[in-house]
Amino acid sequence: VEGLMNKVGGKTTVVKSGQMKDAGSPFRGMSEEEKQLFQKIIDEHYEKFLKVVAARKENGPSLEEIRKLTDGRVYTAEQALELGLVDKVGYFQTALDEVLSRAGLKEARVVAYTYYPKRQNNLYATSLAGTEFMSEPVEKIVSGLKSGFYYLWLPAL
Structure with a gap:
């Protein structure tokens, strides 16, 4: 957006209460400090994701194998199942049936608060x-x- 604004003569004025309040603004380039901030957030969430996937079953792929597979590409449900990234493919009812089975229940009422x-x-x-x-x-x-x-x-x- 910054290039377009320059081309058409548009300007933005930012009024903020802290140095990073407009971090990631599309109206200007990202500073090195902002890039580091966002990269740190992404890295932390990525590591949490890897650990959750690796910990979910004993015979699944290792943390390093998962790291190699999770390079940003998108997998279909069937591909993720084949690669060991998920345990099962299904829909809401499939998940509900699994919860009932694990809890030893025959039925349950799902309540959603909105x-x-x-x-x-x-x-x-x-x-x-x-x-x-x-x-x-x-x-x-x-x-x-x-x-x-x-x-x-x-x-x-």
């Missing part, structure tokens, strides 16, 4: 503002979608 904060006025939240779509639980929205790639954006977070 909090709908006041929507912020922004480009994403206003496109469907006031429609019933915005107040539906994710499960109900997703069930009506055709297969494909989607992202979930949570403006309140």
Whole structure:
């Protein structure tokens, strides 16, 4: 965005309370300090992910094998299963059945508590503002979608 702003003569003015308050701003290049900050966060989460995957079963891939496999590429569920990155492929009901089995239960009632904060006025939240779509639980929205790639954006977070 910085290059486009320069090309069209646009300017931004940042008013902030701390040096890193606008870290990662698209309106300017990232400083070396910001790159290090974000890289440290990413590295910490990546290490946590590796440990969770490696610890989940005894006969799975080692930490080093997992590290080699998790280079940023995307795997399908079947590929991840074949590589030992996941134990099973399924959907919500599959997971629920597994929980019931492990708990020794025949049935359970799933209760979902949902909090709908006041929507912020922004480009994403206003496109469907006031429609019933915005107040539906994710499960109900997703069930009506055709297969494909989607992202979930949570403006309140």
